[in-house]
Amino acid sequence: MKYDVVVVGGRVGGSVASLFASKNDLDVLMIEKRPEIGVPVQCAEATSETTFQTIGIKPSNRYICSEIYGAELHAPDGNHFRMDPPEDEMGYIVDRKVFDKSLAIESAKAGTDIMVKTTVKDLIIKDGKVKGVVAKHLGETMEIEADLVIAADGVESNVARMAGLNFRYGINDICSCVQYKMVGIDIDPGYMQFYFGNEVAPGGYVWVFPSENGVTHVGIGIRSSKETAHEYLNRFTSNLGGTPFELNIGGVPVSGPVEKTYTDGLLVVGDAAGHVDPITGGGIHLATSCAKIAGNLAGEAISSGDTSAEFLSKYEVLWKEEIGELIKRSLKYRKVLDKLNDKELNALAKFMKGRDLDSVTATSLLSLVRESPSLVRHLKDII
Secondary structure (H helix, E strand, C coil): CEEEEEEECCCHHHHHHHHHHHHCCCCEEEECCCCCCCCCCCCCCEEEHHHHHHHCCCCCCCCEEEEECEEEEECCCCCEEEECCCCCCCEEEECHHHHHHHHHHHHHHCCCEEECCEEEEEEEEECCEEEEEEEEECCEEEEEEEEEEEECCCCCCHHHHHCCCCCCCCCCCEEEEEEEEEECCCCCCCEEEEECCCCCCCCCEEEEEECCCCEEEEEEEECCCCCCHHHHHHHHHCCCCCEEEEEEEEEEECCCCCCCCEECCEEECHHHHCCCCCCCCCCHHHHHHHHHHHHHHHHHHHHHCCCCHHHHHHHHHHHHHHHHHHHHHHHHHHHHHHHCCHHHHHHHHHHHCCCCHHHCCHHHHHHHHHHCHHHHHHHCCCC
16 A cells, blocks of 8 residues: 555644645545544634634534633632634634534545554565654554654554654653533633633633534643542532533643654654644644644655755744744743732732733832732743
């Protein structure tokens, strides 16, 4: 069996990379280890208009659960403030089960072959270059040759490690995430809610997202905690009065991109590459951008007959131009947030209440200095 490109992983990153590789007239195979694309859900299921603009499709009512106009951030003492995105940046809560399948279907329509319940056991390496995969499909082991492999197999990325990109996430690099889907919760339908504090969600936050038909997504992401994310989430939801009917569990890398996202015959995209916003843990729009770049570059590499690391290094240059500054800035913000205690979080929320960033003046900053000198010292790192 021979393809131009084999994409490992059938979620957002894999489907978008496959879609654009197929649009470049390549023979593409996408492999997914699970029997069904889109499950289990391992995401809070929020994204933005940018995702759809990147792919070149219109949001569909089949998977759009609600439209989002902004977010409210809550401090430990109950103070909160609202943040609104740019006017042209609509947000969405999506049904990932349907959304992921829809992307895979779009890719298949463009010509991608798909194999589900297929696990990559090894890579085919020839002359030091990745030249395909050894996969097990429905009990049968097979060799699938390819000029290029794209690893979109998630945060653990066995494929990247097999290729010699030996990265390891530390305990503080991964957010442990748990989410309930619940009914019976009263929430503003147009706004996402975020709750911060060391007692609520150490090293992370709780989210409450409005979905559809009275459903609410309530989840938590934490790092470096003595208790589990599930225990923290149960404490938080015990005060909401709603009823959970679905539980989703996952891990999100929040330490920034991995050191190297390419090698001879291989590109890495999505969570596998650390293409995740370090402050929000959101990765759909970033994975989409990088996967599109990977799919298009695959077309260039195959047409030129050059899948060397030297040629593929262009991928890293391109995705850094696209999202590198955003990730770098968010990582800086996250490191500052990590330093703040609950008192400082309270002061920040009180300061921001009723303001947007454009309304911050020298006079208002002086009031913040008097309120919390220690907070201002932390903020100097990002001002």
